[in-house]
Amino acid sequence: MMKSTQKIRAGILGASGYTGAEAMRLLLRHPNTEICFLTADRKAGQPVHDVYPHLGGYGLPDMISVDTAPWDDVDVVFCGLPHGTTQEIIASLPKTLKVIDLSADFRIEDPATYEEWYGHEHFAPDLQSEAVYGLTEINRDEIGNARLVACPGCYPTAVLLALMPLTSAGLIDSNDLVIDAKSGTTGAGRGLKQITLFSEAGEGLSPYSIASHRHAPEIEQEIAKSLRVPAADIRVNFVPHLVPMSRGELITGHVRLSSGKSVDDLRAEYASVYGDEPFVRLLPKGAVPQTQMVRGSNNCVLNVFEDRIPGRATIIAAIDNLVKGSSGQAVQNMNVMFGLEETTALEQAPLFP
Amino acid sequence: MMKSTQKIRAGILGASGYTGAEAMRLLLRHPNTEICFLTADRKAGQPVHDVYPHLGGYGLPDMISVDTAPWDDVDVVFCGLPHGTTQEIIASLPKTLKVIDLSADFRIEDPATYEEWYGHEHFAPDLQSEAVYGLTEINRDEIGNARLVACPGCYPTAVLLALMPLTSAGLIDSNDLVIDAKSGTTGAGRGLKQITLFSEAGEGLSPYSIASHRHAPEIEQEIAKSLRVPAADIRVNFVPHLVPMSRGELITGHVRLSSGKSVDDLRAEYASVYGDEPFVRLLPKGAVPQTQMVRGSNNCVLNVFEDRIPGRATIIAAIDNLVKGSSGQAVQNMNVMFGLEETTALEQAPLFP
Amino acid sequence: MMKSTQKIRAGILGASGYTGAEAMRLLLRHPNTEICFLTADRKAGQPVHDVYPHLGGYGLPDMISVDTAPWDDVDVVFCGLPHGTTQEIIASLPKTLKVIDLSADFRIEDPATYEEWYGHEHFAPDLQSEAVYGLTEINRDEIGNARLVACPGCYPTAVLLALMPLTSAGLIDSNDLVIDAKSGTTGAGRGLKQITLFSEAGEGLSPYSIASHRHAPEIEQEIAKSLRVPAADIRVNFVPHLVPMSRGELITGHVRLSSGKSVDDLRAEYASVYGDEPFVRLLPKGAVPQTQMVRGSNNCVLNVFEDRIPGRATIIAAIDNLVKGSSGQAVQNMNVMFGLEETTALEQAPLFP
Amino acid sequence: MMKSTQKIRAGILGASGYTGAEAMRLLLRHPNTEICFLTADRKAGQPVHDVYPHLGGYGLPDMISVDTAPWDDVDVVFCGLPHGTTQEIIASLPKTLKVIDLSADFRIEDPATYEEWYGHEHFAPDLQSEAVYGLTEINRDEIGNARLVACPGCYPTAVLLALMPLTSAGLIDSNDLVIDAKSGTTGAGRGLKQITLFSEAGEGLSPYSIASHRHAPEIEQEIAKSLRVPAADIRVNFVPHLVPMSRGELITGHVRLSSGKSVDDLRAEYASVYGDEPFVRLLPKGAVPQTQMVRGSNNCVLNVFEDRIPGRATIIAAIDNLVKGSSGQAVQNMNVMFGLEETTALEQAPLFP
Known part of the structure; x- marks a missing residue:
């Protein structure tokens, strides 16, 4: 230190x-x-x-x-x-x-x-x-010893925090991961594009890069690694949508429970994995994550819900794409790499409304 | 007439x-x-x-x-x-x-x-x-003879226009319908609620009524009817999200293709069913529906896309919840009930931007 | 005709x-x-x-x-x-x-x-x-005989409809016209600019072109013409602001009443000038114009209010910048030029919410 | 301490x-x-x-x-x-x-x-x-000795920070203060009101409380006090507008320069008064304040501009209504009252985009 x-x-x-x-x-x-x-x-x-x-x-x-x-x-x-x-x-x-x-x-x-x-x-x-993949909560030890850290994409950050504990524990089917993702416009960067003009993105909702977003293979790689299977063995559905807000990212995972598993089992796993994490917060049972809960902060809020189709569940996670989804996680990684308190400079509570 | x-x-x-x-x-x-x-x-x-x-x-x-x-x-x-x-x-x-x-x-x-x-x-x-269920494109004949027409909910309108031709034709699996839905705030009406205040809904995304939205049984009823099976035999996943826009509704259907069927088969079915419809428009191959394309109009735009998971497809449909999802479809039904040209008063092109 | x-x-x-x-x-x-x-x-x-x-x-x-x-x-x-x-x-x-x-x-x-x-x-x-200046309500006769019509800028349309009847009638001081203007992002066009990205314009308010906007000399020219004085004799304060909405323009005129004149005199003048106009609507006394009242329509709503500073008044007018402020007025002018009913194709009521 | x-x-x-x-x-x-x-x-x-x-x-x-x-x-x-x-x-x-x-x-x-x-x-x-009026930059000494501090309204905070140095120094005419103010929806609080529903406030601009807003007498009181004249001697024009954003407040002051005074004199006065203030920032010459520059922070940014009407100037100031306009200034006052470093807990840089 x-x-x-x-x-x-x-x-x-x-x-x-x-x-x-x-x-x-x-x-x-x-x-x-x-x-x-x-x-x-x-x-x-x-x-x-x-x-x-x-x-x-x-x-x-x-x-x-x-x-x-x-x-x-x-x-x-x-x-x-x-x-x-x-x-x-x-x-x-x-x-x-x-x-x-x-x-x-x-x-x-x-x-x-x-x-x-x-x-x-x-x-x-x-x-x-x-390079070490910089999803702090998952790779903390490797990051601590790394010289070069590749911070995850914003979508993979939310998706992997939400899904990897469950796939790793065998609680959900890794071959039936449907991820419906939503992001604010900052996810598209500051470059000039017609689709991110206020007049075009405002008052509207635009799916994009359906089944062709670069974050899909990144998600697949990490899930496959955690399961010790070839990356090609994992294929996820990933459909992102551009939402008329600047910051914020929310993923809705439509997943299939492993045989005999329940939503309570998933909650228990989250509680076990994230109970001591400073930035990942399992919400009270039934409380729905919103991007408004994390704006400007390094937090990730998540929860899991029953589905009407027996044997399925809905998983929701929200982050601020520019903080936990990018620069906040980067600072978190810096803290780990330099032996500092991991939360340093990241304690600021979310800005709402 | x-x-x-x-x-x-x-x-x-x-x-x-x-x-x-x-x-x-x-x-x-x-x-x-x-x-x-x-x-x-x-x-x-x-x-x-x-x-x-x-x-x-x-x-x-x-x-x-x-x-x-x-x-x-x-x-x-x-x-x-x-x-x-x-x-x-x-x-x-x-x-x-x-x-x-x-x-x-x-x-x-x-x-x-x-x-x-x-x-x-x-x-x-x-x-x-x-009462006759007033989804005009599907029930036109019955509506023409009805005295009491029950106009569909806004979500069921988009969902059924997108899914029913495919379930009816056996092109997709009716037992694996995952519907990720998104709506603007007018869908919640003019009543005063904290969640629809600008300060609360703006710059944010809120899933709600997960697996408990009243439009789910309505969707299930109509799909079951079209398949001539008991309503209880159909269960859909339905997760709606509140989006910071006033008007507009978009549904993303994550579906499983029936054995041997392809995305092209689905497009062909849409083309066949909706080719002569004045208000339902199958977009060119690859073009993504957005709510911006239908604002203020009675139109529904839809399309279907390959998924990364083999055997699955993504279906997207967009409507203006207050027009095709409500009052526009009501006027369309009135035109049918009174023997008028069905498009009367509904020809206005969408308002964009 | x-x-x-x-x-x-x-x-x-x-x-x-x-x-x-x-x-x-x-x-x-x-x-x-x-x-x-x-x-x-x-x-x-x-x-x-x-x-x-x-x-x-x-x-x-x-x-x-x-x-x-x-x-x-x-x-x-x-x-x-x-x-x-x-x-x-x-x-x-x-x-x-x-x-x-x-x-x-x-x-x-x-x-x-x-x-x-x-x-x-x-x-x-x-x-x-x-060229004939195409502010229909003011120049209708000339427009009817014109071959080339120059449609007014969006801001001048709202400003001149609101102020010219009053300056022409000598009801307000033409040398103390403070115009605080607000516009949605479509006023900046579809060209790619950083300031009109959703991420930059959203959730914020940006004054721009203070005392240097090209619509200022246009406003001055028309007021001067109507008063038969040289354009250089009229100088207006004009401060536009970019508002996080796509459509809509609202001008707040902070004006000085001519000696002995009252807000009621101004209302009476508006009622007289615009009483028969199909697109310009003086609101009931005390009712405040909003851009929401005219979205998608060719309408202009206006009103005038007492000020706390004795001898001053506040004038507010709202239009849809793309309709009455641009293409709607253009169609209105076409109707006049071709001897058609002036309201043809422009009767659509505003879209709200 | x-x-x-x-x-x-x-x-x-x-x-x-x-x-x-x-x-x-x-x-x-x-x-x-x-x-x-x-x-x-x-x-x-x-x-x-x-x-x-x-x-x-x-x-x-x-x-x-x-x-x-x-x-x-x-x-x-x-x-x-x-x-x-x-x-x-x-x-x-x-x-x-x-x-x-x-x-x-x-x-x-x-x-x-x-x-x-x-x-x-x-x-x-x-x-x-x-009670002591809690505009920290102006009343710092009294606040330090106070038991009961009345924090200013959000609008008066921005208005007084922008105008009082100039009226006090006699640089602008205190009898011709036209204040065109704009606020996000949080200024209206969390109470349920139709006007602040997303569907009503979104995509629109609404002036309100014209010449009748309670912040007008507050502004007048403080300016009068600083000039040592009766409050009734000062009357300001004050027209607020509701803008489709959650946070942020911007005031546009349309003022008359005192005889012989220039915009540079006003800038010099700001520089002198605010040069050492941690939260009030005079922008570089020509740079336009925006609410985006202060979101989430206790900062106030301001500047002054030439007007086209000779002898007039435009003053613009922006704050976050919930921070400097309310709770941030309250914490700033607490720091002063308890002898702490004034900036404690308020150092966070603005959140943009």
């Missing part, structure tokens, strides 16, 4: 995106961390106010381009760069630097699967084998 | 609710209909402007209480009264009057099932046996 | 923008108009469904590029092209064609003022002198 | 309202405060989860009724009770208890003015004379 007087020096790559901004917001309140540089190539030279006015006035450094980043001045970098770019940049960094990657670049372990879903070969396959 | 110079005289009961207002909006443009009275007990004596300012200035009559309604002056009444109330009022009306009911009071055919789900015995069981 | 059996043949230029789509929506229900072609250069060859799915299925022609438009096949064109482009294209059209321009290209009469605010010299100054 | 090891024991009255919940959220992270009890009469006996699920799991005490509150166990109470109720309850409390009132009950100093605007005589006029 590091000395409490010594600060972790952090750099944020891709600070002009939403995950970069969220990392800044959280680290600004971290008593053991100092933000040393922020990169944003197209915004290089600009003060934070020009990129994120809400973060102006906090003494953050101006944006710089990634090729001028003083790597030797930091202990850890958070990477919020576009997919693909990350691999090349991380490969070029000093090997002493800890890296917490928020992109998808190191999430998929099998290079062929990566290439299939991301459209190009992996540019740093050697680093891939070093 | 009635003479085109003669107008249908209509009354609207419960005109202060959203479905009543929507019926006014549509009938105001109906060339063959005249709105003769509007009832709203607690608003009796008030001009329309005070109840619905957007409908002020159109020469509509003031609100009256239902017990002063001049029944002899009208040919048809639209009932948008609270559940339960409707049965007693309709039972007391002249039997010559045609009735188009927007409430749930005559949707459930089996009195025991009604009592189980609505919490009281049915007050007009004899009328119940006379 | 044209024969009712003969249809006006219309083309829409720039059909991929919101005003183009709204013109389609309205003209689809126009009994005397036929949509003959739709241009959208970057979408040329695409069916309407691909550009505006909500308008698919109505038999509209595919998009074409503007240089292949069959000008001889139409009687009128609606121009929803980007500012600047319009001047060159309209200048090249057959002089027999009626033109209803939705852009800002012909709104400013003085070329120097145009150049100052739009950043380039006017490309068709001769056409400018022919 | 209190010993850092000793905790302030706090009770929250009216904990089921939004301001109560927000006080909980903030105090949960306050290192020197302990929440000892929460009152909510109609929710007495309920756990926090049932009233505010987002605050479940933080170990907060269950709700109790106010008449069972253990007053001797606390050092300070935050009162978020309905207007009127507060006066009687506070009058009955031990006089040793510090009271931070979030209601309007002690904001208006003149009993006659209170009665005129709140519809009943003041029930605790003796306490009124003891």
Whole structure:
């Protein structure tokens, strides 16, 4: 454990995106961390106010381009760069630097699967084998020893926290996982797209990437790993929907109970697995998770419900996609990697309404 | 067919609710209909402007209480009264009057099932046996001869338009219907509830009535009827979610294909069943239905997609809950009941953005 | 007046923008108009469904590029092209064609003022002198004889309908007009801008273009004309705000009463000027205009209120920026230009909620 | 200054309202405060989860009724009770208890003015004379010595922070203050009202309480006090608007510069007055305040702009109505009253997007 007087020096790559901004917001309140540089190539030279006015006035450094980043001045970098770019940049960094990657670049372990879903070969396959999948509650020990952590996608975070304890314990059928997912618009990032214009996304609901979302193979990989079966053995239904809200992600799992198992068994398993977790909260019986319960926080709320079809159950989990689904979990991982109290800088209660 | 110079005289009961207002909006443009009275007990004596300012200035009559309604002056009444109330009022009306009911009071055919789900015995069981379920595209002929039409719930409208052609044709498994439904806040009506306050529903997503929504038995009844099996033989999973939008309803059906059937078979069935329907539109292959495509219109858009789990498919349908899901379908039924062109007053294209 | 059996043949230029789509929506229900072609250069060859799915299925022609438009096949064109482009294209059209321009290209009469605010010299100054400012209620007679009508900006429509009767009648001080304006995001068009992303515009309020919005000189020009003073003699305060809604525009005018005049005098003037207007509605005394009252309709609702500062009044007007503020008024002008009933295709009541 | 090891024991009255919940959220992270009890009469006996699920799991005490509150166990109470109720309850409390009132009950100093605007005589006029108006930046010294602090209304907070430095310095005309204000729906509280239903408030803009909002006399009182003139000498125009967002408040001040004064003079005054303030931030020249910049934080951002009308200026300020406009400022006042660092528990950066 590091000395409490010594600060972790952090750099944020891709600070002009939403995950970069969220990392800044959280680290600004971290008593053991100092933000040393922020990169944003197209915004290089600009003060934070020009990129994120809400973060102006906090003494953050101006944006710089990634090729001028003083790597030797930091202990850890958070990477919020576009997919693909990350691999090349991380490969070029000093090997002493800890890296917490928020992109998808190191999430998929099998290079062929990566290439299939991301459209190009992996540019740093050697680093891939070093990367640890950063779902803190599940991989805490490995994360503690990792140099490179690949933070999960936002959807996989909620899905795996909700489903993996149950598939691992054999309580539900791993071959009949129907996941109906819903996300706010920040999940699509700050890039300019017609579908995320207020005029288009507002007052409406849009399913997208049906059976073709890149988070599906990531979910399948992790469930398969936990069951020690080949990734190809697990196929999940995954249908995401764009909801007219900025933050928040909720997944509705329509699952089949294993023979003889009940909803109470599932609740008991959650209580056992998550009873001591600071950020995962099993709601009281019958209480329905909503994204409103976690906004701005690193919390995940979940619960399980009877279904009208005998032998089936409905599982619901909600997170803030930018916090537990991204930068919050990244800070949580940093805390683990540096031996700090895991909740540091993440204690803020949710913002409602 | 009635003479085109003669107008249908209509009354609207419960005109202060959203479905009543929507019926006014549509009938105001109906060339063959005249709105003769509007009832709203607690608003009796008030001009329309005070109840619905957007409908002020159109020469509509003031609100009256239902017990002063001049029944002899009208040919048809639209009932948008609270559940339960409707049965007693309709039972007391002249039997010559045609009735188009927007409430749930005559949707459930089996009195025991009604009592189980609505919490009281049915007050007009004899009328119940006379009522025709008003899903126009499916029951057009019966509706044409009916005196009392029970318009479907908003969710059942979308669900049945999407699923019944497929279950009826044996293309999907009727015993594995998982329906993940999403609705805007108008689905909850104009009554004051904490959950539908802007501050509570905005920027958030709330599942509700999991496995306990009253639209579930209605869906089961109609599917069972079409398959000529007892209602108890069909059980559907039905999980609705409240979405931060006012109008719009989208259902995502996660279904299992019958052996040997493909997504193309499902598309072909839709094309066959709905090819000539004016309001149900099968989208081009791969195009995803959104509620934005139907806002303010009587249209239903639908499509079907491959799933990652072999042998499964994803079905999506979207309607405007206040139009096709309620008052629009009611006007469509009125047109059928009076021998008018079915699309009259319903031709307006959707409002987007 | 044209024969009712003969249809006006219309083309829409720039059909991929919101005003183009709204013109389609309205003209689809126009009994005397036929949509003959739709241009959208970057979408040329695409069916309407691909550009505006909500308008698919109505038999509209595919998009074409503007240089292949069959000008001889139409009687009128609606121009929803980007500012600047319009001047060159309209200048090249057959002089027999009626033109209803939705852009800002012909709104400013003085070329120097145009150049100052739009950043380039006017490309068709001769056409400018022919153009009639298309605020229907004020310029109805001129519009009836015009070949080229420049439809007002959305804000000027609401502002001028609210203020001009009062300035013209000398009831308020033309030199102390403070206009606090609010608009939904469609006012910014369908172009991709960071500020109109859902994630940025949602749950927030953004003033913009303070004292520098191009609608200010347009408002000043029209008020000055009506008072027969040089445009430079009128300067208005104009501060617009972006509101998290798609449609709707509301202006709050903070004005000074002329000596001896009262709020009742202002109401009386409105009643006199607008008493017979089909689309402008003075609300009952004390009733507050809201954008919700006009959504989807060509209506303008307005009212005037006492202020706490003696001698001042507050004027409020609301329109749907895409209808009365743009394409609805354009259709209204077409009706006037072709001698049709002015309300044709515009009778639809507002959509609420 | 209190010993850092000793905790302030706090009770929250009216904990089921939004301001109560927000006080909980903030105090949960306050290192020197302990929440000892929460009152909510109609929710007495309920756990926090049932009233505010987002605050479940933080170990907060269950709700109790106010008449069972253990007053001797606390050092300070935050009162978020309905207007009127507060006066009687506070009058009955031990006089040793510090009271931070979030209601309007002690904001208006003149009993006659209170009665005129709140519809009943003041029930605790003796306490009124003891109350200190809790606008921290302006009244910091008095607050430090106060036992009873009346926190300002949300609108007056933004208005006074923006205008008082300028009226006090004689830079703008105190007799020509036009304040066009905009608020999210939480400003209307958690009570059930038709106007704040999502279906009614969403996708729309509603002016309300024109020239009759209770915050007008409060603004006038404070400006008059600062100018040492009778309250009746100051009359402001104040027109609030309800905006479809949950949190956030923005005021647009349309003001007249004093003779010879410029926008730069106003900026200089702000810089001088607020240069060292932790929560009030003058934005860079030309940068426009938005509510998005302050969401969830205790910050106020402001700026001033040239107007097109010579001699006028536009002033814009934004706050989060539930934080700086209410519970955040209350905690800030508590810190001052107890000699703590003023920013304690309020350092969290804004939540965007």
